[in-house]
Amino acid sequence: MAEKIYKKINKISFGMQSPEFIGETSVAKIVTAELYEKEGYPVDGGLMDVHLGVIDPGLRCKTCGGKLKECMGHFGHIELARPVIHINFATQVYNLLRSTCNECHRILIDEKKLEMQKERMEKAKKANNSDRMRFITKDVLSKSRLIKKCAYCKAKQDAVKIEKPTTYYQGDKRLSPIEVRAKLEKINDADAELLGFNTKTSRPEWMVLKVLPIPPVTMRPSITLESGERSEDDLTHKLGDIVRINQRLFENINAGAPEMIIEDLWDLLQYHITTYMDNTVSTIPPARHRSGQELKTLTERIKSKEGRFRHNLAGKRVNFAARTVISPDPCIKFNEVGIPKSVAMELTIPERVTEWNKEWLIKAVKNGPKQYPGANYVIWPNGKKKKITSETMEQIMEELAVGFTVERHVIDGDQALFNRQPSLHRMSLMCHKVKVLPGKSFRMNPSVCNPYNADFDGDEMNLHIPQTEEARAEAEVLMEVQTQIITPKNGYNIIGCVEDSITGCYLLTKSQEISKEEATNILTSIGIDNVKFSKEKVTGSELFSTLFPEDFNFIRKNKEGEVVVRFKNGKLDKGIIDKNTIGENNGELIREFYRKYGQDKTIVLMGNIFQMGINTLLKLGFTTGVSDTDLSDDVRKKVDSMIKRAYIKVEENIVEYKKGKIEALPGKTSLETLEIKAMEILNKARTEIGDFVKDFVTKDNASIIMAKSGAKGNILNFTQMTGCIGQQALGGKRITRGYRNRTLSTFKENDLGPEARGFVKGSFKKGISPTEFFFHAMTGRDSLMDNALRTPKSGYLYRRLANALQDLKVEYDHTVRNASKEIVQFKYGEDSIDVSKSEGGTISVINAIHDVLGEKA
Amino acid sequence: MAEEKINHILVPKHEVCTEEEVKEILSKYNIKKDQLPRMSHKDVTIVSLDLASGTVVKIFRSNKTEPNSIFYRVVV
Numbered sequence: 001m002a003e004k005i006y007k008k009i010n011k012i013s014f015g016m017q018s019p020e021f022i023g024e025t026s027v028a029k030i031v032t033a034e035l036y037e038k039e040g041y042p043v044d045g046g047l048m049d050v051h052l053g054v055i056d057p058g059l060r061c062k063t064c065g066g067k068l069k070e071c072m073g074h075f076g077h078i079e080l081a082r083p084v085i086h087i088n089f090a091t092q093v094y095n096l097l098r099s100t101c102n103e104c105h106r107i108l109i110d111e112k113k114l115e116m117q118k119e120r121m122e123k124a125k126k127a128n129n130s131d132r133m134r135f136i137t138k139d140v141l142s143k144s145r146l147i148k149k150c151a152y153c154k155a156k157q158d159a160v161k162i163e164k165p166t167t168y169y170q171g172d173k174r175l176s177p178i179e180v181r182a183k184l185e186k187i188n189d190a191d192a193e194l195l196g197f198n199t200k201t202s203r204p205e206w207m208v209l210k211v212l213p214i215p216p217v218t219m220r221p222s223i224t225l226e227s228g229e230r231s232e233d234d235l236t237h238k239l240g241d242i243v244r245i246n247q248r249l250f251e252n253i254n255a256g257a258p259e260m261i262i263e264d265l266w267d268l269l270q271y272h273i274t275t276y277m278d279n280t281v282s283t284i285p286p287a288r289h290r291s292g293q294e295l296k297t298l299t300e301r302i303k304s305k306e307g308r309f310r311h312n313l314a315g316k317r318v319n320f321a322a323r324t325v326i327s328p329d330p331c332i333k334f335n336e337v338g339i340p341k342s343v344a345m346e347l348t349i350p351e352r353v354t355e356w357n358k359e360w361l362i363k364a365v366k367n368g369p370k371q372y373p374g375a376n377y378v379i380w381p382n383g384k385k386k387k388i389t390s391e392t393m394e395q396i397m398e399e400l401a402v403g404f405t406v407e408r409h410v411i412d413g414d415q416a417l418f419n420r421q422p423s424l425h426r427m428s429l430m431c432h433k434v435k436v437l438p439g440k441s442f443r444m445n446p447s448v449c450n451p452y453n454a455d456f457d458g459d460e461m462n463l464h465i466p467q468t469e470e471a472r473a474e475a476e477v478l479m480e481v482q483t484q485i486i487t488p489k490n491g492y493n494i495i496g497c498v499e500d501s502i503t504g505c506y507l508l509t510k511s512q513e514i515s516k517e518e519a520t521n522i523l524t525s526i527g528i529d530n531v532k533f534s535k536e537k538v539t540g541s542e543l544f545s546t547l548f549p550e551d552f553n554f555i556r557k558n559k560e561g562e563v564v565v566r567f568k569n570g571k572l573d574k575g576i577i578d579k580n581t582i583g584e585n586n587g588e589l590i591r592e593f594y595r596k597y598g599q600d601k602t603i604v605l606m607g608n609i610f611q612m613g614i615n616t617l618l619k620l621g622f623t624t625g626v627s628d629t630d631l632s633d634d635v636r637k638k639v640d641s642m643i644k645r646a647y648i649k650v651e652e653n654i655v656e657y658k659k660g661k662i663e664a665l666p667g668k669t670s671l672e673t674l675e676i677k678a679m680e681i682l683n684k685a686r687t688e689i690g691d692f693v694k695d696f697v698t699k700d701n702a703s704i705i706m707a708k709s710g711a712k713g714n715i716l717n718f719t720q721m722t723g724c725i726g727q728q729a730l731g732g733k734r735i736t737r738g739y740r741n742r743t744l745s746t747f748k749e750n751d752l753g754p755e756a757r758g759f760v761k762g763s764f765k766k767g768i769s770p771t772e773f774f775f776h777a778m779t780g781r782d783s784l785m786d787n788a789l790r791t792p793k794s795g796y797l798y799r800r801l802a803n804a805l806q807d808l809k810v811e812y813d814h815t816v817r818n819a820s821k822e823i824v825q826f827k828y829g830e831d832s833i834d835v836s837k838s839e840g841g842t843i844s845v846i847n848a849i850h851d852v853l854g855e856k857a
Numbered sequence: 858m859a860e861e862k863i864n865h866i867l868v869p870k871h872e873v874c875t876e877e878e879v880k881e882i883l884s885k886y887n888i889k890k891d892q893l894p895r896m897s898h899k900d901v902t903i904v905s906l907d908l909a910s911g912t913v914v915k916i917f918r919s920n921k922t923e924p925n926s927i928f929y930r931v932v933v
Contacts, residue, residue: 815886822892831923842922 015201019211026077027051027063030214033244035232047239052076053216073216078242080212080273081249082266083177085166087274087281088299089207094162096184096195096204099144102170103155105186107194108144110151114194121194137196164283166270177270181208212273214239234295238276238287245269320347320465326420327456329443330614333607334495335481337418337432337463338443339410341372344436347465348376348407349414355402364408365400368393372436377407410434410465415472417464417479418444420452424798427451427484427494431475447501447610450584451484451494482603485594488836493591496584497606499711500622501613505544505577506709508616512540518619519543526611540616541572547608548572554592556581565589579710582609591839624702629722629765635696639689639723643761646685647754650678654752674752675734679727682759686726690719697722725760725768728779734758735775744771863902871902874913874929882913882929896930908932 028051034043042048050062053073061071085093100107107114117140124132148157158171168175175183184204192199220233232240249265275287278299286294302308322343329338339347353361367374368388378396379385381403386392400406410416412435419429430451437443442461449455466472477483487494497505519538523531523546531546545567554567556575565575567589575581581589594602631639656662657674664670694704694715703721706712720726728735735758741749747756755761758775762768768776807819814832816825828834835841874882883890890911898908908914909932916928 813886817892820892821888823886823888823894826886826928827923827926829922830918830920830926830928833922 013201015198016203016206017213018203018206022075022077022211022213025075026213027074028076028214030076030078030239030243031247033240033247035236035240036230047214047236047243048217048222049076052214053218055217055221071218073218075216076214078212078214078246080210080269081246081253082262082269083181083208083210084266084270084273085177085180086207086209087165087277090162090164090166093180093184093204093207094160094168095141095145096187097160097168097170097175097180099141099195100183100187100191101150101153101155102157102160102183104150104153105183106150106152106188107140107191108147108150108157109140113143118190118194134196137194140194165281166274176266177208181205181210184208209273212242234289234297235276237289238272238295238297241272241287242269242276245272318464320467322347322463323460325441326444326454326459326461327439327441328446328449329437330446330500330610332435332443332445333433334445334447334603334610335432336435336445337416338435338437338439338441339416339463340440340442341436341438342440343463344410344434345369345372345374346376347410347463349410349465350379350405350407350467353400353402353404353406358402361406361408362397362400365393365396365406373409373411375406375408379405379407410436412436415466415475415480417466417475418442418452419462419464420454420459421462422795424453424802425487425489426479427487428453429479430481430484431479432481445610447495447498447584447606448481449498450496451487482599485599485602485606486591486836490840491591491836491838492585492840493587493594494584495606496587496590497582497610497613498584500617501610502577502579502583502709502711503622503706504613504615504617504620505582505609506705506711507620507622508540508612509544509572509575509577510540512616512620513537514540514543514619522612522615522619525615526608528608544577544609544612545571547605547612549597552593552596554589556588578708582606583710622702622705624706626765628697628701628703629718629763630697631693631722631765632696635693639693642685642689642692643724646681649681650754653677653681657752678752678754678757679729679734682727682754686719686724689723690715693719693723721764723763725763725772725776727754728758728760728775730758730779730782735778744774746771863905868902869919870917871906872915872917873906873908874915878915879913890931893929893931895933898932903932 028049029045030047030049031045032043034046035048036046037043042050044050050059051074053063053071054061054066054068057068060067061074063074064071109117117136121133121136124136149155150157158173160175161169163169168180184207187195187204189199192204195204197204215235217236220235220239222230222232222236225231245265245268249262249269252262252265271284272287274281274284275295276297279286279295279297280300280303287297288294300307305311322339324340324343332338351357351361361375364373364375365378365388368390369376375388377385377387378400380399386396388396412433414434415431416434417429418432421428423429428451430448432444435443442463444454444461452461454461466475481495485493485495514537516533516536516538519533519542520531522543523529528546533542548567548570550570552567552570554565555563556565558564563574565577565581566573577589580586590602590606593605597605653662653674657670660670662670662673662677664673665676668676697704703713703718704715707714707718730737735743738744742751743756743758751757755771758778760768760772760776762772808816808824809818810828811817814827815823816828817823833841833843837843879890882893886892890913893913896903896914898904898910903914912932914930914932916930918926918928920926
């Protein structure tokens, strides 16, 4: 269907509809609550009147002649027997009644002040300052509200009260909507403007309804149930109620029924119209279906999470997507994603039948939707689409020819977009190659957890299958995993080797010497089978070097400038591989390789290193357990004596403090000085214990190896397990809270010693005393709460920041500008450094020179 | 306090641009004045200068990677 644009919108104004306008735009006056005649044809003058638009295919609109989907529908109207307050304007009506005179209907402030306010309003209007206009209106309302005597006609004012939702009282007398409307009518235009009305588009009295517009049937279509019965929309139900009561009211008035009956019916009409507008008004019971379910009327259609905005406009849904739990699989490549077979049989890719793929597509169609690899739909060249079932199979197979399109199941090697929420940066949505696997979860290489910020404690992820050739090409070129190795945040590699692979490479390159056979075995398990070793024994470094091209040179120095790792002509001739070489975020070797050989070779190399690491570890055997934290009696004794020494030192300081001899640090009291000193001594003691302990455990202690290689954990974790947990701190200080002058009732008052202030001398292995346990729980709870409260806060903070800055862009002249080309920065980051091409935000000139000249530092 | 000029190591030097300079800046970046970053005339760093709305102020900022960074802001 060709889309026609008749007019371009350049302005929208909101206002109220006048009764005249409603009448003019109406195509049908609704007079009966009946919907259909006996033959099932809509009643003329009923709520489903054919003038109001079409909802049945094949019919034409009686007003415009359009067919279904061409005709948008037309408004009708009903004339109300008695006026009714519009619920959404109840407060405004109340404000107007309070602020205007009961007799002459002028604003209740005196002429002088009124003139002044009018001038202010005029000024604000000229400046087009709607905030200011709103403020003035509020000011006028609040000032006129409490005046007891009209300045113009000197009439005494009875207080106007509202009984929610729509009943007004003046003094003790109830005001009927007719009276309310009469009062509002008499407010003159100039006064109304001051009270916040644009009288050209909205008059106060329009807030009391005389005529009710009936929305077109297209926005309240009825559904035909399987039984052939018609089920009407909630709005139609509600409108039926309104029309019914309105007719009864008419009849009763004409028949001269008693005032009581008329008023009752009038209130009922008010109730129905109120719930038609808003069925969640707190003071009245919501209208319900016969089943007891609340009706969804106008306001509920728009409002809140299931409303039009958040559900239909802001939230879009797509096809060809899947979501399930993720789990790790170190055996698949970095840029692959494992997809359950059941998912692969739902997700399809449209493929055009050609001479070249005919054979295999026919096979897929033959397999059908229930056998993998099959196909679910076939599309004829003329656009007709048919599902493959056992019934349609025969016909499809007969007709299938070149030019048809087959929606076949995804197969290994297809592109898929893989995503985990929250999608905070571009690495949250990357393109992976499909690998169909048994099972029910998505499988991913643990190395790509970092960019997604995923773990496997129950995380779920989404997967999308691009449907066009262009989309697939774009996904592969712009978003495939290897294009995202370097993060634009600081130029470091966000993808690298993790955990076991680091441990494996560390052990391999440390001092391993393995036999030729074993080395070949490891290489074969990675998929490399063209390396020959001449010697009988192969060192780990030699084996590791086989992964690199022969012209690869690399040097890593530590902070002191000493060479830590060196590659010369593709051979690792110095150093041990660890997290700083191949790990995520700071794997220097990975970045160096990326710069020289590009993304595709890097992802292959990383995969090989990863596999070599875990295969080595598999061969060597690696396990960590409680025995890692065993200490000999001698070492234990030494640790105890170290703790004791620290205690004595603290005690000495306490004695000095009590004598008043302690020298206070600048800006600190002597007590604060003591606390700082005590913390210092005790923390130092723990570090010393850690250093001491780690030298006395066995060489092949798994915990130490993991900490040293950077695979997992650090020396502090190890110290806490074996030696001593150490000082517990709340807010950077030793624990002081609890009872009066003491932390726990086991201690004497004013005990400043280490154990009374939260020092835990036990280890996780040895166990800790009840008081120590309590202190440890205190800090544990503190950090737990801190974390739980901080995480959502910082997440929201980041979200707002990202939304505020999303239109910023670096222009060709290096200025940073927003969408309206306003300058935000004159030079990107004030230094014009592209951080995605830097290392941690700076660019090393020396390295660049060495690169160009080919010199070795 | 308003009279006192802020003199602190953390407050960069603010300088009023001449008309020619302003013209040059605007043509250099091909913008109108209202596309420059704004600053309040009540901003403590320039309140003592008592600048009219529309004056362009040149600010000499320096940071770790760029010691001679220059910034412009228009007074509102």
